[in-house]
Amino acid sequence: MKLITAIIKPFKLEDVRNALTKADIKGMTVSEVQGYGRQSGHTEVYRGAEYQTSFVPKLKIEVVVSDEAALDIIDEIVAAAKTDKIGDGKVWVVNVEELVRVRTNERGNDAL
Amino acid sequence: MKLITAIIKPFKLEDVRNALTKADIKGMTVSEVQGYGRQSGHTEVYRGAEYQTSFVPKLKIEVVVSDEAALDIIDEIVAAAKTDKIGDGKVWVVNVEELVRVRTNERGNDAL
């Protein structure tokens, strides 16, 4: 199995989730993260003290998929998350050696 | 070494942490995440506008362990996190090529 991690723009979550659901993915895990990259943050000023926030809010989606499905899923995510603008994010893939569904103790692809 | 990632129900944290401590694991990293899966979220209504939250709060536990310990630890976590009900979560394992303890610069299993 593969763990696909996608860093996306928050307002693209709905699109990505729809794409994954269509691709028959039943579960995923999302967290709120701060991204640093080409896209700039904003400036804040408090009584004349000026702060530059270099970080931009992003969502991180983690989804474990079967080896076979991985490549397609990546494409789906990329297509759904794309806005063609800087800051669109990254997707990366890591090999998963074992997966367990806690409830049933099922292992491997059965646990998906 | 292996990185074990476990998505669990928040109220199971204490149990999982105890299990890990018993299994002689000295450290772990926890974050608050939102899970999407079979378990449903809840509905909210504000002045008649109805929202469905499909995401359920979960905790994500990340723990790096030695290759030898990995299988046992997975079992411990699964046993501790189980409630036999939908939404119990997943555990997955990824290979770790290197681990460093920042304070000492120790590497590999020594860094655990």
Add this chain to the structure above:
Amino acid sequence: MKLITAIIKPFKLEDVRNALTKADIKGMTVSEVQGYGRQSGHTEVYRGAEYQTSFVPKLKIEVVVSDEAALDIIDEIVAAAKTDKIGDGKVWVVNVEELVRVRTNERGNDAL
């Protein structure tokens, strides 16, 4: 490529980010996590009810780098995050099989 994950003390972020920027790393993803390890948390008391927080706030930095750069980057991070005190954190490395820049669909090292 490699995914380097570093758990660091929050007030070391600026140092680590500077080190990474110097090492020509252009992007990274940061999240707020809770660490459990040798370093203790603090005690809270509310109307006589005493709570021990065993978790300490940490930042988790995730950065994908090329295979060649990985070892150096680890050293840079460790050097920047070090305070020589307990609780300094861990750095671990995982192999990344694929990386995509969402905006351009570039793959692999090009996506960095």
Add this chain to the structure above:
Amino acid sequence: MHYNTGDTAWILASSALVLFMTPGLAFFYGGMVRSKNVLGMLMQNYVTIGIVSIVWVFLTYSLAFGTDWGGNGIIGTLHFVGLSHMNQAVPGYTGAGAQTIPPLVFVIFQMMFAVITPALITGSTADRLKFGPFVVFVIVWSILVYAPIAHWVFSPTGWLFKLGAEDFAGGTVVHINAGAAGLAVALVIGKRRGWPKEPMPPHNVPFVLLGAAMLWFGWFGFNAGSALGANVLSANAFVNTNTATAAALLGWILVEKIKGGKSTTLGAASGAVAGLVAITPACGYVNVEGATVIGLAAGIVCALAVSLKFKLGLDDALDVGGVHFVGGILGALLIGLFGTSTIGGVNGLLYGGGASLLFHQAVAVVASASYSFVMSYIIAKIIDKTMGLRIKDDEELEGMDTALHAESAYEFGSSLLRGFSGAGGGGHVSNRVDLNEEIVEVYKKAGEIN
């Protein structure tokens, strides 16, 4: 002159209470918007206090309560501009209605009404109003809309007052007026990007409830203070205010329950405000049974009315129409039924007074609603054409707090994700690529659903 210190004490206290309502409103509204827009909302309300306070003492008080200009009951003269002639009685308050408080106290008390009325409008236009043009709008609107309507209804020399229309504490002048204006401006600027499909839940419901409490508390000054003294009439206004508010709170959450849902705290807060609105014109004219019915009716009707905007496709973001316009009309008209001379004013339909009071009320409602709607629409349109009334789409996506005011409302986690870049500056752009503007094009392409 010799004034009654007890009456003066109560109206000074009431004035402070009413001033406290506008921040209350700011929190009531501010809790309802998303966290990226809360400061934008607070700012609009606080700056309204600033602007109207100045405009009032230097101009609009005189327009509203000055000697009638030409005797048609349309507008006051400039006699009291800059608080001059404060040793002269307020025109029209004579005989049994003679004021027992210093005229300056009356100026202060009425000022607070002039402040909160334009502040109410900000609920309709939440999340998308440009700041500078909003400031201009408030100034112009206070002069061209608020002052005349206040003169018509509140001044004993105004034409609606003389006609016999009753408005104890501002049902027409404040709520119908603000409601109509809110709808007009919302119409001019259009709906929020993504509305109604994108979730826009309140970001801080406790703030909404805090605001509601501040409003309820301050409203005792608003309504019971409108008796201009500490007496049986103010006691009646006080108890009616509380009773109607309580009934409306219960009415609203009952509707929620009956519709098959759950009673919500936002519903309870909204119901309370609806009740406060509806009893405002009536509190000095009805008895406690009347107040109970008016309150209950307001809770129920407004709970149903807030869904209308979805059908109309009019993004009245925080329901100024559904609560203040509808609630204000309800209260104003029900005086025509429940008004009783045992409390104050004349008898309504149910107390043997015939339909004439109801008719006068209807005239006042139609006159002030139409004038306010039309004028507000025109003013908003002109400002929109000249200065632009709406923020850019990328600012709307980013949120008003950082985009317009260079601030974040909350920082509960690590403040270390920011870097200090200098003191005394003014928010200059960073040297990295800022592509929010481009992002928004995509956002638009996607049909405004994100």
Add this chain to the structure above:
Amino acid sequence: MHYNTGDTAWILASSALVLFMTPGLAFFYGGMVRSKNVLGMLMQNYVTIGIVSIVWVFLTYSLAFGTDWGGNGIIGTLHFVGLSHMNQAVPGYTGAGAQTIPPLVFVIFQMMFAVITPALITGSTADRLKFGPFVVFVIVWSILVYAPIAHWVFSPTGWLFKLGAEDFAGGTVVHINAGAAGLAVALVIGKRRGWPKEPMPPHNVPFVLLGAAMLWFGWFGFNAGSALGANVLSANAFVNTNTATAAALLGWILVEKIKGGKSTTLGAASGAVAGLVAITPACGYVNVEGATVIGLAAGIVCALAVSLKFKLGLDDALDVGGVHFVGGILGALLIGLFGTSTIGGVNGLLYGGGASLLFHQAVAVVASASYSFVMSYIIAKIIDKTMGLRIKDDEELEGMDTALHAESAYEFGSSLLRGFSGAGGGGHVSNRVDLNEEIVEVYKKAGEIN
């Protein structure tokens, strides 16, 4: 009739101040619960304002302050129901004690006491009370418990008043009463799942302090307003209130320090409230030295008393027992020592008045505490058997806000994790599997420790 406008002004202002206390209490309590239950707590308090306001004007005012029914000082007649006969003086206030304010103002002022008393109970039962049955409880309790005790103690025709028991502003009627009721209801519904092992820290301590400030502020109306005029007596009540509160704040944090810990802000807020509670019955009867001792005693004793619940295994969640019951008793009894006729009332033990005042105070304490405890227990038990007073375990696990009210209190991050599913609806269930109910079985199996 001719009333004193100054006295009237102060009691109107005081009434507004006391109304503000219940939202204050809501935030004091709401900040102390976990974030998943804050709206549930706010809702109970706000709806109590709604219910009691209505019940009071239509029924319970007359029961509490109406002409005595049968002359035994047990309960009033229905003479003033629906605010009728408001031109007649309040029974029993004659001679030197004759009221100088309109009776309706007295109705309003006393209403606010009737509102906050049942609201206090919600602290004991936090996090686990069903909403509908709570509404029923408040109605029944207001009639069967609050009205009689108010009649006994506050009405000059009540038996405890006639006996000579002193309660200036509600030590027995409000605090002992609510405290006893809180303990009784907590006993009926049982402890929270997981208590005391699961951590249940306050989710928003600043809200607790905000609530404490609103309470302190409003309490000046509560206590100094109970003089029913603006005079030296109200000044004494005012300064005693502030002094005792200050002393209690210091007393509580001193205990924390002495016990080897740190002074906490929650302790400071709790101490202030304990002081306000304890001085309430005494503020018009003691001098400033007496007030200081009472306050200090309250801070110290209540700081120690809040730990008792752990020993008793009684989950009085937010310490209504430890603060209001204990603090109320303390204040009521200490009048017996510190009462001095130089301020008001009769001399206590330390001022040469002998033990009779202390005895009367003890009678009042025992009578109201036992009546309240027994009746509240019975009422709660009956409602529990018929409607069920406690939420389901899965609702408790999930939290009251989403489970009972279909709302989340806060949304600081991305509101995008939700999806819009329609307007005008009522919170229907989703089409995915909802297994909270089953989860909770496991939760129970695990011995309620999660």
Add this chain to the structure above:
Amino acid sequence: MHYNTGDTAWILASSALVLFMTPGLAFFYGGMVRSKNVLGMLMQNYVTIGIVSIVWVFLTYSLAFGTDWGGNGIIGTLHFVGLSHMNQAVPGYTGAGAQTIPPLVFVIFQMMFAVITPALITGSTADRLKFGPFVVFVIVWSILVYAPIAHWVFSPTGWLFKLGAEDFAGGTVVHINAGAAGLAVALVIGKRRGWPKEPMPPHNVPFVLLGAAMLWFGWFGFNAGSALGANVLSANAFVNTNTATAAALLGWILVEKIKGGKSTTLGAASGAVAGLVAITPACGYVNVEGATVIGLAAGIVCALAVSLKFKLGLDDALDVGGVHFVGGILGALLIGLFGTSTIGGVNGLLYGGGASLLFHQAVAVVASASYSFVMSYIIAKIIDKTMGLRIKDDEELEGMDTALHAESAYEFGSSLLRGFSGAGGGGHVSNRVDLNEEIVEVYKKAGEIN
């Protein structure tokens, strides 16, 4: 004696309003610090209410307003200690200036001023003051600094009062005094670790605005109450207060705009407070034009003044210097220009009164500022040498809330990351390694930049 109930009612209400200001200040300040320090800030303010309330009735009231000791106008006698002799008129208020309210009401009203003044200081020293020594500081400072200055300026027997210096509601006594003290103490304890390089943004801007609203609201009691009655003078003070505040709010955000930045809500709140400060001494002496100019000047000048600390390298954390010291001086001096006998007091330069009033004002400013600065510096230095005034670096890094008070302000997420470890305890250390102290060494090594 016979008092005026209307005047008494207004001063009782004003006293409650002024009490509410200190929690307002706590939130104004508390919202501005980082989330790890908010409880520490709230605690300092709440405990100040506790301490000063006690010290005032038992000592400092008499020092400030007692019969002059020796006739030099330096300090009062102990005549009124413990609120004795409350049936005697307050010394010096005779003839046209005779008080119409019970002396005890005057004690209460003035107490609230004594409370808020040391509370203001906590803004300068935010994030780094030790709790115990702070308590000692407040006690000593109230006696040695506040009481004398209040005597000099407020008591008709004080030397500055007799000289002819005007301070209607506390420009010198409260704001210049607190401002000078704040700067002195900040100088003694030094700057925050990391300042000014580390970002220290406000953690809760809505709290800042809530606090500002509570201040604005309460300030009507502060200023209009200082007329000690409900009359034309209090009306003038009221309208001047509101007008100046409004003008200052607009002035501050205008400066932000003109400097090339964006108008901020923090700026609006700060401007309002600056206006309130500046009009405080003047509100009963100037007309509305004067108030407008004073307010506008305050908004503009203070907006510029807050940047000075960066140049001076003096970490006046929340700008007590820039707002209260500068604003207070501005207001005090401008009376010399805008004072007009048509409102109250004597004519200033612009109204034909010559330069003598301005000169008296300058004397008062210099005298109180220097006395306060020097004395505060000495007191702080002595406490620093003996008890230590500053928290340890690791406590500062960790935050005051957990380090000093064993509490976390907020818990919005899972409270399950904590474990219950017993009841009734006092915060004992854990059994795991606690290395915060060592961490901080590194933190220091890194040049205090993290």
